[in-house]
Amino acid sequence: xxxxxxxxxxxxxxxxxxxxxxxxxxxxxxxxxxxxxxxxxxxxxxxxxxxxxxxxxxxxxxxxxxxxxxxxxxxxxxxxxxxxxxxxxxxxxxxxxxxxxxxxxxxxxxxxxxxxxxxxxxxxxxxxxxxxxxxxxxxxxxxxxxxxxxxxxxx
Amino acid sequence: xxxxxxxxxxxxxxxxxxxxxxxxxxxxxxxxxxxxxxxxxxxxxxxxxxxxxxxxxxxxxxxxxxxxxxxxxxxxxxxxxxxxxxxxxxxxxxxxxxxxxxxxxxxxxxxxxxxxxxxxxxxxxxxxxxxxxxxxxxxxxxxxxxxxxxxxxxxxxxxxxxxxxxxxxxxxxxxxxxxxxxxxxxxxxxxxxxxxxxxxxxxxxxxxxxxxxxxxxxxxxxxxxxxxxxxxxxxxxxxxxxxxxxxxxxxxxxxxxxxxxxxxxxxxxxxxxxxxxxxxxxxxxxxxxxxxxxxxxxxxxxxxxxxxxxxxxxxxxxxxxxxxxxxxxxxxxxxxxxxxxxxxxxxxxxxxxxxxxxxxxxxxxxxxxxxxxxxxxxxxxxxxxxxxxxxxxxxxxxxxxxxxxxxxxxxxxxxxxxxxxxxxxxxxxxxxxxxxxxxxxxxxxxxxxxxxxxxxxxxxxxxxxxxxxxxxxxxxxxxxxxxxxxxxxxxxxxxxxxxxxxxxxxxxxxxxxxxxxxxxxxxxxxxxxxxxxxxxxxxxxxxxxxxxxxxxxxxxxxxxxxxxxxxxxxxxxxxxxxxxxxxxxxxxxxxxxxxxxxxxxxxxxxxxxxxxxxxxxxxxxxxxxxxxxxxxxxxxxxxxxxxxxxxxxxxxxxxxxxxxxxxxxxxxxxxxxxxxxxxxxxxxxxxxxxxxx
Numbered sequence: 001x002x003x004x005x006x007x008x009x010x011x012x013x014x015x016x017x018x019x020x021x022x023x024x025x026x027x028x029x030x031x032x033x034x035x036x037x038x039x040x041x042x043x044x045x046x047x048x049x050x051x052x053x054x055x056x057x058x059x060x061x062x063x064x065x066x067x068x069x070x071x072x073x074x075x076x077x078x079x080x081x082x083x084x085x086x087x088x089x090x091x092x093x094x095x096x097x098x099x100x101x102x103x104x105x106x107x108x109x110x111x112x113x114x115x116x117x118x119x120x121x122x123x124x125x126x127x128x129x130x131x132x133x134x135x136x137x138x139x140x141x142x143x144x145x146x147x148x149x150x151x152x153x154x155x
Numbered sequence: 156x157x158x159x160x161x162x163x164x165x166x167x168x169x170x171x172x173x174x175x176x177x178x179x180x181x182x183x184x185x186x187x188x189x190x191x192x193x194x195x196x197x198x199x200x201x202x203x204x205x206x207x208x209x210x211x212x213x214x215x216x217x218x219x220x221x222x223x224x225x226x227x228x229x230x231x232x233x234x235x236x237x238x239x240x241x242x243x244x245x246x247x248x249x250x251x252x253x254x255x256x257x258x259x260x261x262x263x264x265x266x267x268x269x270x271x272x273x274x275x276x277x278x279x280x281x282x283x284x285x286x287x288x289x290x291x292x293x294x295x296x297x298x299x300x301x302x303x304x305x306x307x308x309x310x311x312x313x314x315x316x317x318x319x320x321x322x323x324x325x326x327x328x329x330x331x332x333x334x335x336x337x338x339x340x341x342x343x344x345x346x347x348x349x350x351x352x353x354x355x356x357x358x359x360x361x362x363x364x365x366x367x368x369x370x371x372x373x374x375x376x377x378x379x380x381x382x383x384x385x386x387x388x389x390x391x392x393x394x395x396x397x398x399x400x401x402x403x404x405x406x407x408x409x410x411x412x413x414x415x416x417x418x419x420x421x422x423x424x425x426x427x428x429x430x431x432x433x434x435x436x437x438x439x440x441x442x443x444x445x446x447x448x449x450x451x452x453x454x455x456x457x458x459x460x461x462x463x464x465x466x467x468x469x470x471x472x473x474x475x476x477x478x479x480x481x482x483x484x485x486x487x488x489x490x491x492x493x494x495x496x497x498x499x500x501x502x503x504x505x506x507x508x509x510x511x512x513x514x515x516x517x518x519x520x521x522x523x524x525x526x527x528x529x530x531x532x533x534x535x536x537x538x539x540x541x542x543x544x545x546x547x548x549x550x551x552x553x554x555x556x557x558x559x560x561x562x563x564x565x566x567x568x569x570x571x572x573x574x575x576x577x578x579x580x581x582x583x584x585x586x587x588x589x590x591x592x593x594x595x596x597x598x599x600x601x602x603x604x605x606x607x608x609x610x611x612x613x614x615x616x617x618x619x620x621x622x623x624x625x626x627x628x629x630x631x632x633x634x635x636x637x638x639x640x641x642x643x644x645x646x647x648x649x650x651x652x653x654x655x656x657x658x659x660x661x662x663x664x665x666x667x668x669x670x671x672x673x674x675x676x677x678x679x680x681x682x683x684x685x686x687x688x689x690x691x692x693x694x695x696x697x698x699x700x701x702x703x704x705x706x707x708x709x710x711x712x713x714x715x716x717x718x719x720x721x722x723x724x725x726x727x728x729x730x731x732x733x734x735x736x737x738x739x740x741x742x743x744x745x746x747x748x749x750x751x752x753x754x755x756x757x758x759x760x761x762x763x764x765x766x767x768x769x770x771x772x773x774x775x776x777x778x779x780x781x782x783x784x785x786x787x788x789x790x791x792x793x794x795x796x797x798x799x800x801x802x803x804x805x806x807x808x809x810x811x812x813x814x815x816x817x818x819x820x821x822x823x824x825x826x827x828x829x830x831x832x833x834x835x836x837x838x839x840x841x842x843x844x845x846x847x848x
Contacts, residue, residue, distance in 0.1 A: 059807075128496075139758065142764050143760070145764050149764075149767070
């Protein structure tokens, strides 16, 4: 097992971490935005005037992808020829929080925001609350992003 | 006080004046009518009139929708900021006389549109007919043709692709004795159209044989050759298409009446609202009574006006304690920018304080920090200023534009401090839009070395401290709110423990999060711009010297949290058992306060996360733009990339700033749940009343 990791070399490990962050957080966002998009299209079909309100809800789960991108870029910034194997592995692990939490947070925020769309359909004046429900899920992606950033800083 | 004081108003007047008085109330727009009923009075049923007006309203609305489709209004995005036309009451009365004529135009538009729809249905029907006839184009006899003197002819289809040989051989197996002729008219993979001929004497057996191999006669045989029917259907379609085009042109000629129709919609809204209001008044044979809520500041103006015009008896009283009095907010231009944000959460009740102007200060500060790019900020400021000076804005829209303006200013402020100018655009400008230039603006930035992990951690500490200040501010607002209700002891005991705990968390942040990084940063190694280093040194001094005292504050806060419920119970002279129960509740409150404070403070980490997000992605866009090394491509990629980045981050920032207000700040002092004040007023979209000269 260790030999496999060693054969990767430090740079490949760091890149794997960056790729994980971008891939999984992006997947979560894609899934989340997709879920909300379906619900939003249904609402707009009934009342095109609610477009603005559901659009905000649809974009909400998109931020996890951005966080993943951010972490990927920060890992990339750390890659240099002098990187040791331990540092490469550390960068890989540092990227894991946003990769995993980004995926699930995006997915579930999508579900909450989609439910928020049906809330907007029935009670448009309550859209602020729908946004808050969805924003709650994002907190954990932000915490994961934070820890990823801080961990990358430690390498 | 920003939540307006409400009074209950009761108006007693002659029945003959009822409509005129309701008209006046509607034009003044400052009274919310309340259903009033008393035994000796009866009520007017206006539902028939209301539904009539709603029907006309619907007709006018659908006429506008038709016009929107065929003769759309020209105008840009900014037109929604254009003010409504002014109209005096006399002009309104004069215009109201033409409503019948305009209504008949609406009927005209709707009739034309109905014809278009009918024609479209007709085209579909004809098209289906055509599709059925197409395979028969080559047939030169009517499909209803039955035969000559000696022969029987069968025209029909078999629902599969086949050919003459196969059919003949199948027939030969079933009825070998009959001589017949088959002619294939057309064949495709769904069906084969054919004509079969045999001697008349065998017609019956032959038909049965044909049926057994799946032959079906057409459902709708033609009297003439199929070609004739095809031509007729094609002519029908052409005619319908002409009709549609003709009607579209006719509808376009109505475009000049758009203004009148918009007026008509408003007119019927007004009438419908008025009759709904009439439903709420009570009357006897000669007088009527009307009650409602009116903002206290409007009382004099309104009653004077009413009494000068009519013989009325007006009484104004304070609403009773248990009434759900509607809420109307009155704020200055600054506080008003927050009103829609607060309304999205919930209106204040009369027990609350109006949070708008209090939260506004922090709102733009936090918003700016999360977007944190001077380039974006300046763009927002310019856009809002253009709208502001181009149009004479109505109050509500002015508040929206001012909101954008202040957000832009906050963003610019932080952008300058954090060195965000469309990411790191200055570096590329200095190097001829190519990669690898030094950023000349770095010297002016607070967090010059944000790339280093020390700077990031110091910035995180800074964000969390802003969070603590914001939360403390919420606690102070809580004190203010309860104190205002005449309960100073409760105000202090309920809010200050948490305040102290928050302050006591400061050294914990230093210890757990920023400690080593802050001290390394304060050494200032490799950092040319020293303002922030000095600030960091200040923080190090502060933490090194004050942490001990801050722990005492934390301990005091914790002790107070435990004791507060018991003290309040003692003060209210409750039994010993209640006081002891208060201690238990206090312990639980301590657990809640500790976890709550931690969660609340950490929530402000989003300030860092979102700020970094905007900045780093903006820099990546610049990098992408510079890659081809071509100025034109640079500009194209730059404009596109930054538009997308700004749009996404604007929404993110908006949502998260609101969240910090709703979840973190409001929880400290604000309840919400007030009913909005909805006066009987002129709900018009196309015009507004102005005073007559």
